[in-house]
Amino acid sequence: MPRRLNTSGCLLLIAVSAAPGVIGGCSEQRPGAGDRAVAASHQGDETGRFPVHLNLPVGPPRVETGQRDHLDRPVTVSCVACHSLQAPDRVARSGDDLQQFHQDLQFVHGNLACLSCHNPLNYSALRLADGTEVEYASVMTLCGQCHPRQSNDYVHGAHGGMTGYWDLTRGPRSRRICIDCHDPHAPAFPHMIPTFKSRDRFLSPQSPH
Secondary structure, three states: OOOOEEOOEOEEEEEOOOOOOOOOOEEEEOOOOOOOOOOOOOOOOOOOOOEEEEOOEOOOOEEEEEEEOOOOOEEEEEOHHHHOOOOOOOOOOOHHHOOOOOOOOOOOOOOOOHHHOEOOOOOOOEEOOOOOEEOHHHHHHHHHOOOHHHHHHHHOOOOOOEEEOOOOOOOOEEEOOHHHHOEOOEOOOOOOOOOOOOOOOOOOOOOOO
């Protein structure tokens, strides 16, 4: 029975041309392979600044059927393959409310229902709180409407993982997006008990014997 989600991916290549942390013009590039991709840049633009690469998804996720084709590739189906054949369930808020698919889905995201974010008029897209349709590649716009503080911190570099160069005149930077670190259906990180780091016998001062 189809249950698991597999998100195919792409990239939105953002050129930073203003002050640090301010994201400017963009152009879309599709990778040749892989679910997610980060493009490589070897030289700066006309301003001498390298781009910032965002690891954005492209298109809606696909449901794995558990079957494989004659080339041993997993067989997947689109969301609309099933949702276009039945009326939207506007009250479902957990996998326990579902009867056919996604019963094992863990959903703990405030008081939201499935259709608070998924678009009942087009399951190949998402929706904002006012009903505006947004593509999956714009998922950060969806997250930012309810999490403006984190969104603002992200724009200024204080939230979200990144690798590469702070100084974009020396090299490019790659950034993760919301759903790279947070499960969109259960975004809160689990509570953890802090522990002391193990002692590094090479870096820690050694007592004389």
